Amino acid sequence: MSRPPNHEFQEWWNKLRTTDDHLSTSTSENTGFLTLEINSPTSTAAVSAEEEKDRSRSARQLSWIYLHKLHQIAHSLAFLTSGFISVIRTANRRIATAFSSPQRSQSKFYRIIKFFLLLSLFLLFVELIAYFRGWHFSPPTLEREDLVEYVYAKWLIIRANYLAPPLQSLTNVCIVLFLIQSVDRLVLVLGCFYIKFRGLRPTAEGGEDNVEKEYPMVLVQIPMCNEREVLFSDAAQVYQQSIAAVCVQDWPRERMLVQILDDSDDTDVQSIIKAEVQKWQQRGVHIIYRHRLIRTGYKAGNLKSAMNCDYVKDYEFVAIFDADFQPAPDFLKRTIPYFKGKDDLALVQTRWSFVNKDENLLTRLQHINLTFHFEVEQQVNGWFINFFGFNGTAGVWRIKALEDCGGWLERTTVEDMDIAVRAHLCGWKFIYLNDVKCLCELPESYEAYKKQQHRWHSGPMQLFRLCFNDILHSKVSVFKKANLIFLFFLLRKLILPFYSFTLFCIILPLTMFLPEAQLPFWVVCYIPGLISILNILPSPRSFPFIVPYLLFENTMSVTKFNAMISGLFRLGSSYEWIVTKKLGRSSEADLVAIMESESIPLIENGVLRSSSESGLTELNKLEMNKKTGRKTRNRLYRKELALSFILLTASVRSLMSAQGIHFYFLLFQGITFLVVGLDLIGEQVS
Helix, strand or coil, X not given: CCCCCCHHHHHHHHHHHHCCCCEEEEECCCCCCEEXXXXXXXXXXXXHHHHHHXXXXXXXXXXXXXXXXXXXXXXXHHHHHHHHHHHHHHHHHHHHHHHHCCCCCCCHHHHHHHHHHHHHHHHHHHHHHHHHCCCCCCCCCCCCCCHHHHHHHHHHHHHHHHHHHHHHHHHHHHHHHHHHHHHHHHHHHHHHHHHHHHCCCCCCCCCCCCCCCCCCCEEEXXXXXXXXXXXXXXXXXXXXXXXXXXXXXXXCHHHEEEEEEECCCCHHXXXXXXXXXXXXXXXXXXXXXXXXXXXXXXXXXXXXXXXXXXXXXXXCEEEECCCCCECCCXXXXXXXXXXXXXCCEEEXXXXXXXXXXXXXHHHHHHHHHXXXXXXXXXXXXXXXXXCCXXXXXXXXXXXXXXXXXXXXXXXXXXXXXXXXXXXXHCXXXXXXXXXXXXXXXCCCEHHHHHHHHHHHHHHHHHHHHHHHHHHHHCXXXXXXXXXXXXXXXXXXXXXXXXXXXXXXXXXXXXXHHCCCCCCCHHHHCHHHHHHHHHHHCCCHHHHHHHHHHHHHHHHHHHHHHHHHHHHHHCCCXXXXXXXXXXXXXXXXXXXXXXXXHHCCCEEECCEXXXXXXXXXXXXXXXXXXHCCCCCCCCCCCHHHHHHHHHHHHHHHHHHHCCCHHHHHHHHHHHHHHHHHHCCCCECCCC
8 A cells, every 4th residue: 555645745845946045966977976066146147157158169169060071071072073083084085095096906796795885875766765755654556657656666566576585585594504603602602611610721741840851852933924014113023023032942952943934035134034043043042044945835835845854854843933923931841741642642732812902993803803712712622622723823733743644735825724624634633722822913904904814714715625525535533524514614614704794794784675574683783792792701801892893893704705705716816825914013021031132142253242243234234225115004995985885875774764773783884894994993004
């Protein structure tokens, strides 16, 4: 039972609160002590004046805050405006330069893209007429007397009955291929998670640190070709970095021989590389310089010629490094032990690490792709199948395995993949070391990257044509044959570039003009987004670049598709080998190591002399050539520009149809094609 309210106490308490002078206690929030306040008319007035002062001060502070924000907004707008104007001026200069330069011959692929561009412009013109006449609400019929209405009605019938069905069939085929490739990508990622979760990694017999007292004989090869681009750069020189990194290997000098395989056709370049080799010879390093008189077969011919030397029979292993690779001093000690006790092991491949991955947006996007390749593809295939494509560098081969599978052949531009497939068919196994990294350099210009990707995607198709029968008649298991044909070649080398280009660059724009054939929005949005997330998982720091990565990969599908078709049907320049331009960038630690090695004095005839004296004459001779070297410039890429206009035209048609997802995808993809076509991504040459 509740107690009745005490009215007398309540009245007393109300009177006490209404008095002018009373004592009130309050708890201080900062100190936790009770404070006593005495209120009076005078003090109340003072408090009111203080509150007015605080209000005026707060108003001034808010004014300053708003002014500061307005200043920041104005500064951002000025920055964006100046950047936009700079881009417009750059594009205008490149367009003017392109028109003033000699016109190149148009490829068949570019002519096909031009045809689609003209077709899309014509269809957009037709749809604009229909839109402004209101035919998108009430389509005309054949009974109309107006000729224009009759033609448009006839076009609707042709579009629905004859054009849309084959386009829809092609769309469905590409969607199926897209889903199959997505499942393959998901399985690879799950395999990588399994390896990480279980802590699986290859093991060397006795451990990596337990190197035999009798070190095996190792041959180290550095193939080079026309490194003139970097001989005159301000950065550290490529040939010096690679030669120095190999010569300071922690391996007995009498058990290691370094071959500098120079395929340069420039006598000045040959002279300065010879001088560098002589410098290390004077330090006691076993290093020789080789130059071919008959330069055939590109890199494969160079390596084949080097392996034909009589002294190679004295060596058990061969390590290969491209000109821009800088192995750590313990590289051989961390790779050679894995061969011990494994007589069927042919290759130990290590991971690439990039010194310039943060140089620009292009190198960041390349880093995402290559990180997934090494972290996921190479590691999963190496662990579960004991096979993967040799990366052409930063790997150690058993020389007996090279000889057993026929050695280097000059039949393709991907000699590394060729010899890996042949060794796999002969029963040899591979090991991939994800924790052993070799520093290298990414191409920083779009031109160099485009040429590299063309070679990397045309070569596998050349090889597939040549080795298809060999795979079928080989003695390996049916599982390995199926893996090579369906996964290694068809799915990852042929289907991937085919559906990427066809689905997003041809089918999607056409479905805007032929709405009877539909491309589901989840194919445009959800699945590509999921695949991009899977690709970027191995490099989580790159998540802010997920949207540019998705758009840029679709843009590169043009180059990859063209290269794939060229290699498969032996068209155009599919057998042309173009050396990827390198700038000679190096990490700070590597420069310190090279400087320490450079401080070692040279001994010649018992007399000490500085290492920098070697090659000084050659450098002086080449100083005048520095000004007359080939000038590089940014250029326009016609295929990308034509496709940008196709996609932007289709985005206008999509806007008329109020298709949200398709419109935004076409708009941003078209802008990406435009940026790439104007060569505004990557290295900018002034």
